[in-house]
Amino acid sequence: MEMRDLVALGDKLLDIDEAKFRQVVDLLEQMNDHPDIQRTIAVIRPRLVELRLHRRPTLKRLFCDPFEDLFEALGKADPVPLSVIERSLMNSLWPLVEAEVGKERLRTYRPALQNGPDRKALTEAFWADCAAAVAKIAEGAVAGHFSEALDLRMNPSRTRALSDIATILSIAPEVAELKAALSPKPVPKLHGDHMEAIQSIGRRISRANPDALKVFVLLAASRLTDPSVLLSGLWDMDLGQKPADRASLFMQLSSTVVAQIEDRSRLWQDAPASDRMAVADLALDLVASLDATRAAMEQSRNKEFDQRLKQVRSSVHSMVKTQVLQDADAGILAAIGCLDNGAIGASEGRAQLAQAENHARALRKCATIADSLGLRGELREMTQKTTTSLSEKAQQALTGPAGNSRTGYTAIRMIELIAGPAEATKIMDEIMNGGRR
Numbered sequence: 001m002e003m004r005d006l007v008a009l010g011d012k013l014l015d016i017d018e019a020k021f022r023q024v025v026d027l028l029e030q031m032n033d034h035p036d037i038q039r040t041i042a043v044i045r046p047r048l049v050e051l052r053l054h055r056r057p058t059l060k061r062l063f064c065d066p067f068e069d070l071f072e073a074l075g076k077a078d079p080v081p082l083s084v085i086e087r088s089l090m091n092s093l094w095p096l097v098e099a100e101v102g103k104e105r106l107r108t109y110r111p112a113l114q115n116g117p118d119r120k121a122l123t124e125a126f127w128a129d130c131a132a133a134v135a136k137i138a139e140g141a142v143a144g145h146f147s148e149a150l151d152l153r154m155n156p157s158r159t160r161a162l163s164d165i166a167t168i169l170s171i172a173p174e175v176a177e178l179k180a181a182l183s184p185k186p187v188p189k190l191h192g193d194h195m196e197a198i199q200s201i202g203r204r205i206s207r208a209n210p211d212a213l214k215v216f217v218l219l220a221a222s223r224l225t226d227p228s229v230l231l232s233g234l235w236d237m238d239l240g241q242k243p244a245d246r247a248s249l250f251m252q253l254s255s256t257v258v259a260q261i262e263d264r265s266r267l268w269q270d271a272p273a274s275d276r277m278a279v280a281d282l283a284l285d286l287v288a289s290l291d292a293t294r295a296a297m298e299q300s301r302n303k304e305f306d307q308r309l310k311q312v313r314s315s316v317h318s319m320v321k322t323q324v325l326q327d328a329d330a331g332i333l334a335a336i337g338c339l340d341n342g343a344i345g346a347s348e349g350r351a352q353l354a355q356a357e358n359h360a361r362a363l364r365k366c367a368t369i370a371d372s373l374g375l376r377g378e379l380r381e382m383t384q385k386t387t388t389s390l391s392e393k394a395q396q397a398l399t400g401p402a403g404n405s406r407t408g409y410t411a412i413r414m415i416e417l418i419a420g421p422a423e424a425t426k427i428m429d430e431i432m433n434g435g436r437r
Contacts, residue, residue, distance in 0.1 A: 057113040059106060060094050062123065063130050066172040067165050069185070069222045080264065081222040082256050083215070085161045092150040093137065093165070100133035124173050131169035138162040164215050171212045174201050175219060182223040190229055198230075199237050206240035213239060217253055228257045228289045231296035254297060258308050261289050265315045276355075276362035279323045286316050287369045317373045324362045325378055329386040332356045332414055336393055339407040353410070360386075360417035383418055390415050391427050398431055 064071075070085040098106060109129075112122035141147050143159045152158060168175060179185075181197035198220050206213050217234070221227035234250055241249065265286055290313055297305055335356030363383060370379040390411045397408030408431075416424035 059109060059113070059126070062112060062126065063094060063097065063169075064090060066127065066175040067168040067219075069179075069219055070161075070164070070168075080227070080260065082218045082227050082253075082260055083160070083164060083222075084157070085165065086158070089150070089152065089158055089161055090165075092152055093134065093162070096137050096149055097130055097133045100136060101129050105129065127169050127172035131166055131172070134162065134166040134169060138166055167212050167215050168219065171205055171209060171216060174205055174216065177201050178216070178220055179223070182220060185223045186225040187223055188225045190224065190233060195233050195237065199239060203238070203240040210241075210245075213241075214249060214252055217249065218256065221253070221257075226285070226289055226292060227260070228293045228296070231257060231293060235296065251302070254293070254302070254305060257289075257293055258305055258312075261286060261293065261312050262308065264289075265312045265319075276324055276359040277365070279319060280362035280365040283316050283320050283324075283366060283373075284369055286312065287372050290316075291372070313373065317375065320366050320369075320373060320375060321378065324359070324366050325375070325382050328359055328363055328382050329389055331359055332386055333389055333393065336390070336407060336411055336414065339404060339410055356414065357417060360414050363418050364420070387415055387419050387423070387427075390418075391431075394427065395431050395434075399434065 067085060070081040070083055071087055071090075072081075072084055109122055109126040112119050112126055137149070138159070141150065141154045141159050141162055143154055143156045146153045178197065178201055181201075182194055187194065198217075202213060202216060205216050217230070221230040224230060231250075231254060234253060239246065239249070264282065267282060290309055293305075294309055335352045338352055363379070363386070366375075367379055367383070370376045394408045394411035394415075397404050397406075397411065412424050412428050415427055
């Protein structure tokens with residue numbers, strides 16, 4: 001298969017069977033440096049992540065290893081980095097690093113890709129050379145200007161990312177230790193051994209390269225399911241700093257965490273109205289982050305952060321109220337009505353019913369955060385209203401003279417999704433017992 005044939009497949013590579021997909025990936029790997037191939041790999045990257053394919057080791061991949069945790073999140077379970085590095089920036093940067101280090105010197109590092117006795121020493125020397133190269137390239141990148149070398153406009157986040165990459169590569173051996181300690185990613189909860197590892201490695205960095213400590217902590221946070229969890233332990237962690245420096249680092253990380261929560265809270269504005277579960281999942285994640293961050297900040301009592309967190313909670317309140325609670329009963333009942341008029345045979349009807357199930361699950365999920373958002377009464381009212389309407393619909397469908405059993409059982413299924421199996425069983429028993437009298 002020629003390169004143009006592989007590129008032409010595009011999105012179709014996401015749907016072919018796994019065996020063929022692996023074969024295609026092997027072919028793409030052999031031509032990875034071509035821009036069209038890079039674009040194709042970008043398209044299929046979510047599936048690469050899902051299948052966790054073992055990919056051919058390359059110097060480019062070794063170059064990315066220390067800072068890969070800051071790449072944009074691809075999968076739903078991946079943590080959202082606190083300081084994002086664009087893959088497009090990395091793809092533009094690597095050829096410049098190759099040119100700066102030089103082909104002859106890079107050739108001496110190729111044994112680092114194998115499991116030889118000199119692998120560790122070669123890898124660390126390679127990272128040190130790359131750190132110097134990126135630092136030099138970063139000096140010529142000016143925020144607000146177009147970089148011809150990188151073929152990108154250098155906005156502040158990109159200049160910051162270049163600086164971060166250089167810094168991370170300069171402490172790459174310590175980052176490798178951190179990744180081994182906080183593994184496998186994402187880490188759902190910080191245990192004592194995790195905290196001890198972060199503190200031990202962090203103290204070494206603080207002595208040798210204090211300017212790298214902040215980005216080291218950001219990397220540690222980005223290996224967690226919820227990066228804000230690290231805040232709770234950071235205040236009391238001894239990273240070898242003076243008290244004022246420790247407080248400053250805590251405030252910097254706090255600001256970054258709060259800014260990320262604010263950014264995530266804006267995502268609901270772009271969420272499709274049909275995906276209520278995506279909204280509910282986001283709301284749960286945000287409330288967990290808000291609670292963890294608020295608890296961690298008990299020590300600092302920063303009024304600015306308090307106000308910003310209150311605004312986020314208000315935004316999540318509005319998100320759940322307008323996207324999950326509002327008109328939930330009407331939408332779910334309308335989908336049930338498709339079964340009576342025959343529309344469920346069409347793709348549009350099936351899609352409407354799937355959306356209703358999605359909405360029902362979202363209602364039940366949001367019950368766990370209703371108290372925190374001040375929506376307990378409104379959610380209970382909507383749940384009761386919807387359940388009552390569905391019960392009446394099921395009663396008519398299962399016991400009425402012109403009933404439709406499929407409609408009835410689907411209504412019971414919706415009750416189960418909203419209120420739980422016990423409530424659904426109770427209502428079903430009441431309907432069937434009443435039908436026999």
